Amino acid sequence: MPLPLKILILCLALLSASAFAQEDRLAAAREAIASEDSRVAITALDSLRATGKQSPDLYQALGNAWFEQNKPGMAILNYERGLRLMPGHKGLKNNLKFVRAEAGINALELQEFFLVRWWRSAGAVLGASTCQWLALLFWALAVIGGVTWYLRRRDMDEKKRFALLPSAVAFLLIAGLFFAMGNSRLSWLSNDGEAVLTASSAELRVAPGADATLEETLPEGLKFRILDEFDDFIKISLEDGRQGWIPAAAMERI
Known part of the structure; x- marks a missing residue:
């Protein structure tokens, strides 16, 4: 077996093992919450978060554990952190609304324009790195299409010549869209204000x-x-x- 293929298989195995380990810790934390041992759940989830593993489900479980400890501030903090990763997460939204009501906090719910909401949700689903790779891919397609049109515009038949240039422009616009979405996602995640x-x-x-x-x-x-x-x-x-x-x-x- 070629060495690059061995390295690829090893990396995939390590990623799978890491994912299973994260799920096991989340499951253990949920069991601790169910058994009313929220302190154990908080310790387990904090140790998992300290490794750099973040997910909406992790923050939801952590928020639930803090709520069981009668700490609505910490619960709300973790629900908000989870919603930053996945703005449309219904479980986090419902829990946040419930804990705020229990704490007597009347938060102003400003309805976002549906395009803004869609933009943030799409960025959260794809992720910043995926958006950047897609931007690079479509930019490369635009460059290839533009260069091909310029070099072969006299040899092409009329239909191909007039189809290739608009396609290159469309690819360039799509690349700009994904680039903006990736930057917007990074800015949203890094906002500490x-x-x-x-x-x-x-x-x-x-x-x-x-x-x-x-x-x-x-x-x-x-x-x-x-x-x-x-x-x-x-x-x-x-x-x-x-x-x-x-x-x-x-x-x-x-």
Whole structure:
């Protein structure tokens, strides 16, 4: 057997073993949650996440385990992380809505334009790397088609000549579409400007500092956008547009 083929088979075997190991850990965590041993589930899932393995199901199981521990903030944080990987995941959406209601958080549900929702879902299904490879493939087809048309335009019959150039242009447009989708997906995954309040509560103040004027006390599980940082405080913008400063230790980035 040729050496490259042996290497390919070995890589596939390792990937399969890794996938089975991940499924086994997820199954063990679900059993721990079912047996009301959520601490064991959290430990198992965190160790799996520490290896770099991420999936919507992992974050859903982790969120469920934290909810069993009466930590709605950590539950919401993990549901949000899972939805970042798969925006259309119904289980994560339903769990997030339920936990928010249980925590008394009235989140503003802004309906996305259906094309934006489709764009994000398609990017999540394909993945950033697949989009980039498809962009490269269609770009190569466009270049080949354009060069072929230029070099052989006088030798081709009229139908082929007029069909080849539009095809090359279409391939170029498709390449641009996949390139934009891949970049959009990478930008979405790397966005660390959103966070969730994981402390039991936090005091929202008009300026950074424990002596600044107190505006209100925020509940656990609230989602917000990070605007600025100063010392041990961060400036945030809530979903309803209000702004203020809270301790940085009270939150975790999504």
